[in-house]
Amino acid sequence: GDSVTQMEGPVTLSEEAFLTINCTYTATGYPSLFWYVQYPGEGLQLLLKATKADDKGSNKGFEATYRKETTSFHLEKGSVQVSDSAVYFCALSHQTGANNLFFGTGTRLTVIP
Amino acid sequence: EAQVTQNPRYLITVTGKKLTVTCSQNMNHEYMSWYRQDPGLGLRQIYYSMNVEVTDKGDVPEGYKVSRKEKRNFPLILESPSPNQTSLYFCAIADRATDTQYFGPGTRLTVL
Secondary structure: OOEEEEOOOOEEEEOOOOEEEOEEEEOOOOOEEEEEEEOOOOOEEEEEEEOOOOOEEEEOOEEEEOEOOOOEOOEEEOOOOHHHOEEEEEEEEOOOOOOOEEEOOOEEEEEEO | OOOEEEEOOEEEEOOOOOEEEEEEEOOOOOEEEEEEEEOOOEEEEEEEEEEOOEEEEOOOOOOOEEOOOOOOEOOEEEOOOOHHHOEEEEEEEEEOOOOEEEEOOOEEEEEO
């Protein structure tokens, strides 16, 4: 069945450091891939997405590239800020409209000044 | 933008006392779903609904019920809550036009 594996956290970085959160997936066919972010005390927000191989999703300085050959969708940011402290979830979906999302376990990021 | 409202945001109850968590949307999206979030497990889908009067089980439906009598609302019902249902619950809608799910703010449930 479909599954998503994320690097375990927590991850602690200093402000302006480079961030990578690894995500790999197992799925048949060509799923859509997503990164969601959960700030403290809030629900999940879509951060970025990619719907086909080699697509790059980007938002708020974050990027992730859909790599079919390595079944990966790693999240990167060149210079993190304290305000990026949150839990990040990688997810996949097979259906149009992202109807059935399979989530990774989440990675907690803490950025210290 | 699509908005999802959940109530209550926090709830402490006792084993066996029936409860309902409400979910409503401000748009007219057909697809709605419920997830629970547990440490180390991420989010897991409980139930989903493709439209009014159309519901189906997700990955962890045991101990839960849902109803979809109108498009805007999708309540989650726990007929006889147990401590293993202590969790953080999220309602979500799917916007087909943008291929995106929008999540509510969450309901933190504690069953004693």
